[in-house]
Amino acid sequence: MTWEEIMSLLDQGEGQSVEFEKTIPSEDDIARELVAFSNADGGKIIYGIDDKNKHLVGAEITSDLKEQIDKIGKTSCKPAIIPSIDIVEKAEKRIVVVNVPEGDDKPYRSDEICYIRDGNVSRPAKENEVKELTNPWSGKGLNKRQIRSMQMMAEHGSITNREFREAFNVSHKTAHIELTILVDKRLVLTEGAGRSTRYILPAQPEE
Numbered sequence: 001m002t003w004e005e006i007m008s009l010l011d012q013g014e015g016q017s018v019e020f021e022k023t024i025p026s027e028d029d030i031a032r033e034l035v036a037f038s039n040a041d042g043g044k045i046i047y048g049i050d051d052k053n054k055h056l057v058g059a060e061i062t063s064d065l066k067e068q069i070d071k072i073g074k075t076s077c078k079p080a081i082i083p084s085i086d087i088v089e090k091a092e093k094r095i096v097v098v099n100v101p102e103g104d105d106k107p108y109r110s111d112e113i114c115y116i117r118d119g120n121v122s123r124p125a126k127e128n129e130v131k132e133l134t135n136p137w138s139g140k141g142l143n144k145r146q147i148r149s150m151q152m153m154a155e156h157g158s159i160t161n162r163e164f165r166e167a168f169n170v171s172h173k174t175a176h177i178e179l180t181i182l183v184d185k186r187l188v189l190t191e192g193a194g195r196s197t198r199y200i201l202p203a204q205p206e207e
Helices: 003-012 027-039 065-075 127-133 144-156 161-168 172-184
Strands: 018-021 043-047 084-090 093-100 115-118 121-124 189-191 198-200
Touching (some): 003 084, 027 043, 027 065, 144 161, 144 172, 161 172
Antiparallel strands (some): 084 093, 189 198
C-alpha cells in the first residue's frame, strides 16, 4: 500500500471498512477489530496515524510484529482469521496496515463475543445480528461463490451452470467444478441433464 493510498483513506475518514489507531493496541483490541472486520466486508486497520488531527505519528514496530498479529488472528479469533500486513515508511516513520479479509465462516468471535462494525465503531453484536451473520453453509469448506450460489438457490429455487457463470464471471469449467463439489458434498441435488441441468437444495424435513 502506498502513502498516497493511505492519505486517500485518511481524507475519507474512519468508517465501515477503515479504522485508524495512533498506536498499536493490546492483543485483545487487535483481536476484537479483526473479528469485527471479518464479520463485515473486510477492511483495513491502520496503526501510526492520528486521524483526528491528520498527523503522522508512526508506530513502534517490533521485529516480530507480523508474527504477533498472525498469532492473534489464529489463536484469539474463532474461527481463525489470517490478515496480511503492510509496513509503509514515510518521513522516517512507519505505518502498519492490517488488511483484514471478509470472513467465509461468519460469525467470528473473540473471547466468545461476536463483534461487528457499526459505522466507524466495532461493538458486540446483538442476538438478532449474530443470527443474521450465521450462514447455514459455514464450515463446509466452500468458497464465496459457492456460498452465494447456495443463497441464490434458496432465494430462487435453483441455479444453472449458465446462471452461475453470469453471476460470478467464471468459465463453464469453473462453474461445473464448483457446482459438482456441492453435489459431491450432498449439499445440493440436480434436476435434468446436460445443458438443462438445474441445481437445487434438498427438501427440508417437515418439523
